[in-house]
Amino acid sequence: MPAWAICCWALLALGVQAEVLRVGFGTNKPPYIFEVEKRGLEYEIIEQAAAQADFQIEPFFAPMERLHRMLELGQLDAISTTNEHSGVRAFYSKPYIEYHNVAVALAARNLDIRSIADLGRYSVSAFQRARKLLGAEFQAMADKNPHYREEAQQVVRNRLLYARRIDVVVGDRRIIEYFNQELLKTGGVADARQPVTWYPVFPATPYQLGFRQEALRDRFNVGLDTLRRSGDYSALEKKYAVY
Secondary structure: OOHHHHHHHHHHHHHOOOEEEEEEEOOOEOOOEEOOOOEOHHHHHHHHHHHHOOEEEEEEEOOHHHHHHHHHOOOOOEEEEEOOOOOOOOEEOOOOEEEOEEEEEEHHHOOOOOOOHHHHHOOEEEEOOHHHHOOHHHHHHHHHOOOEEEEOOHHHHHHHHHOOOOOEEEEEHHHHHHHHHHHHHHOOOOOOOOOEEEEOOOOOEEEEEEEOOHHHHHHHHHHHHHHHHHOHHHHHHHHOOOO
């Protein structure tokens, strides 16, 4: 190929850039979101699915309540870790990941929790928007429970549990266990070595991206389908299976 042709090709290549997609992510919640490193199972699924649709994501990290407001105001193109039960008007993608939420309490408390409704007897700390995202039964419990609260920071819920300031924590088991290890490293008043009991009262929770524009949602769905067919989605799951 002549030198002039190579030069022209390079200039054309430099001029072709993927469209920027402003995506809101929740705050640090390994192994799904490692905020500082801009990686994690959920982050990379979205990043790679977007790339398949010729998007380059521009991430923004904030508590979920803020992200939902920013989407409504048009400050973001999409937000992650949401679904059609969120109460926010948006164009929702196909589910791209499932979280496996549980209730957890100190084993010494010997709590009797056999259903979501049973949580209404105890003080409960969950993640932001949990009352919307975890289904009608959970929302009914939360609305009637004067001791129900939601936290923006995942690690706060672990501290509340081990400091005996809350009876039950609700969240994804892998996230809870990750922050237990962080508490053991950093020490403090909350002894994360205390035995706990896990209560698997929740079905898996599928999450979607919520978009402001239908056309962007449709393009992302095509990229997500491509990512799954290529085998790269499965490769990401294997990469983070150690957590």
